[in-house]
Amino acid sequence: MPQQHQTFADLKQQERKTRQRVIVEAAERVYGKMPFEQVNMRAIAKEAAISVSSIYRYFPDRQSLFVEAFILGTRQIIARVEDHIAGGEISGLKDFARMYMDFLLEHDHYFRMMTHFMLDGRLAGRPLEKLNQAARTVLDQFDRVFAQTGANGGNRLYSHAFFAALNGILISFGKYPGRDPGDVRRHMRKLADIVAEMLETPGCTDATT
Amino acid sequence: MPQQHQTFADLKQQERKTRQRVIVEAAERVYGKMPFEQVNMRAIAKEAAISVSSIYRYFPDRQSLFVEAFILGTRQIIARVEDHIAGGEISGLKDFARMYMDFLLEHDHYFRMMTHFMLDGRLAGRPLEKLNQAARTVLDQFDRVFAQTGANGGNRLYSHAFFAALNGILISFGKYPGRDPGDVRRHMRKLADIVAEMLETPGCTDATT
């Protein structure tokens, strides 16, 4: 597409996008600040320093805004992984697992959003599509890292299993009852190490079709 | 404790327990019938054929009833596993994994309850204790099965990893976008097989401390 003259209408559209972004970023901050289920439109409006009804000028409903905020999160995690890889800090699946888990533990709200979407079936239409695409991007990255460091680069099943196992560890033991956070974290790391180790050991990933 | 004469007061207490059970079972049925987030006191009351306010004669609040219903579920899954083991149908981790996953897929509501409790941090006090105990029972059973069939019977870490991985598979791919349920199920089984296989292969579970 050749560069056209920028019209006033174009400018307006652009400003609109900018305002949208401001709102999404505010939402994202709110999710980072308060428990996931407590986030509501009023809090987001306050954070964005506008009125609630203004949000509805830019997003048709809560879900849409919500999905955008989540997509912002997936971009962050992908960017961080790329950074670490570029910096040569990831030499195997263990490193990768640790990084992935640390990110989600630090940014609990992304983790909550992720599981929310995985478990909730109510999303549909355009927001759902957008979400699925974001999910695919993350899985693709798992695949890529896996191909570089793991034993079974060619087979998507193994990267899927890895992805699932790490999520499962976070979900199943993240709130381990009656243990202090440090212990919990160490425990989860050990579990992640076990899975990573198995997936990296050549003899262990050949048996299944 | 020696058998005492049964007093009228005892009988009353007993009837009370029975009525409690009726309510919990009604709740359980409701959870099986409608989407998890939509279950409310009114629906449970209707199912139990009593008024809402009557429920509050037997349970202090929603959470307590909720926890009881979930415990009913954990008992069921444990009973089923025992059955299958007694019937000689479980000869390895793969069988066990399949059974566990099938149960949770069939009884989606238990799965939802489980993840709900794993992710939600708001529970406290007596209900939380009860819940934790139920969770421990399930983990113990994993441990036991693992000791019988798996390679690393002595180490709880491996059964924990197994438990977490299976949960993770269910959560991460249960609503895999744009696939029909049959495909999804097959995919999840393959992933479970991979994990089970690795944990059963002796050389794969020795490397980590």
Add this chain to the structure above:
DNA sequence: TGTACATCAGTGAACGCGCGTTCACTGATGTAC
């Protein structure tokens, strides 16, 4: 340069609904004398 009109961002207040929980009351059953 001025006037009438259209567009649209922004807003505070209100709507409507769902839902957990409580209230004030009824009626049955058991107990004391």
Add this chain to the structure above:
DNA sequence: TGTACATCAGTGAACGCGCGTTCACTGATGTAC
């Protein structure tokens, strides 16, 4: 056998709150003539 009282299961209606969403309006900016 009868009467006064306590206990407690059960209930319909109402309370109170949170929250997503909509409404009716204001005010600024741009456009047409």
